[in-house]
Amino acid sequence: MTSETPAFDFRSVLLSGFLPAALFAIGEGAIIPIIPIAADSLGASLAFAGFVAALILVGELIGDVPSGVVVARIGERNAMIGAAVVSVVGLLVCTIAPNPWVLALGVFLVGVSTAVFALARHAYMTSAIPLHIRARALSSLGGVFRFGYFVGPFIAAGVVHLTGTTQSAFWIHIVCCLLAALTLVVLRDPATGARGFRRPSRASRPATDDASDGTVATTADTTGRPAATEPPTDTGAQFVQEEAHGLFRTIRANRAVLLRLGSGAGLIGALRAGRQVILPLWAVSVGLDDSTAALVIGIAGAVDFALFYTSGQIMDRWGRLASALPCMVGLSISYFLLAWSGHLDARVAWFVAIAMGMSLANGVGSGILMTLGADLAPRDHPAPFLGAWRFTGDFGQAAAPLLISGVTAVASIAVASGVMGVLGLVGAGILLRYVPRYLPRTLR
Helix, strand or coil: CCCCCCCCCCCHHHHHHHHHHHHHHHHHHHHCCCHHHHHHHCCCCHHHHHHHHHHHHHHHHHHHHHHHHHHHHHCHHHHHHHHHHHHHHHHHHHHHCCCHHHHHHHHHHHHHHHHHHHHHHHHHHHHHCCHHHHHHHHHHHHHHHHHHHHHHHHHHHHHHHHHCCHHHHHHHHHHHHHHHHHHHHHCCCCCCCCCCCCCCCHHHCCCCHHHCCCCCCEEECCCCCEEEECCCCCCHHHHHHHHHCCHHHHHHHCHHHHHHHHHHHHHHHHHHHHHHHHHHHHHHHCCCCHHHHHHHHHHHHHHHHHCHHHHHHHHHHHCCHHHHHHHHHHHHHHHHHHHHHHHCCCHHHHHHHHHHHHHHHHHHCCCHHHHHHHHHCCCCCCHHHHHHHHHHHHHHHHHHHHHHHHHHHHCCHHHHHHHHHHHHHHHHHHHHHHHHHHCCCCCC
């Protein structure tokens, strides 16, 4: 007696899985280049504007800690809907903010909810997609995320130009969050067939030890015959709960690799996050208007988006260093050029060229952090290590904008850009030293 696995209809998750993710990414892409500009329009100094922009990443870092518990407790769909609603609250605070401090509060709240949405989105796709096509689905999800960062700034540039107010860009994300929540409420979950808010059943929660091998569990009636078949234990809720469980204990257990190769990953995250803050700040410092700055950053995002598949080909064909090193060295050179160009008469033209160069370098390294984490994670129980690895990268992303803000306050934005360039070279050296040690090609 044989059983056949029914063919999975990939179209069933295009709307319920990719569409909410795309909407949320477009909204986030629209506000990220606008946050420091909005803070500047409310009277913030250049340094404090950088601090406000950093709070979205600080919020994501703090939100990483409880997000796994939240998703495992209420379910992936419910967590995404709730996170979208909380984001709307934070965004409304941003739109009515009378001063930079209130704006900072709203931005922080958006960052925390973004962490929950991102992890729930990952878990949702893990639950809905069969294992044999999961890698392609998650790669496509990464492309959707970059697509949002590409489209969002263009929409923001148009809205700001039409309304004449910087804070109107936050309404883009509000609309996107509401549409994402509505999509999740209306459409059926391809994994369960349910719509809207639905409390996780026992079957969808992490299984007990008797089904820990991933087999399909069954229940029997009073005659001893199988009465029902439970879904397999490989669910997104289980995965994210394992990621969140014992996070700091996992960091301690893997401190050697996380202090060495993980510090290089943190610096990759730092240089990437730093460019999202320093480019809008530099646009303010050279006198670009809000809509033009958003347009330039949007075009740069297009360069980044165009290279996400090429980066994977580079890593698969020539190894992880062939992607990581050009990324770090290219970003470092861009930061140095940005610092050098501040006194030039053609500094606006230099800003545009450097923004494109930064995106080119970043695009070459697309997916490098996820790939390194997957390479290093134990094959039999990867989730706890992946949670610690992701937290390490997020720590670097949250620290970089704060560093830029602090150095700008003490010295200048040019000095801050130079400091980031130096950190990029340090990160390149760390990766050159430890990637071959922990990930020799024969091991992969």
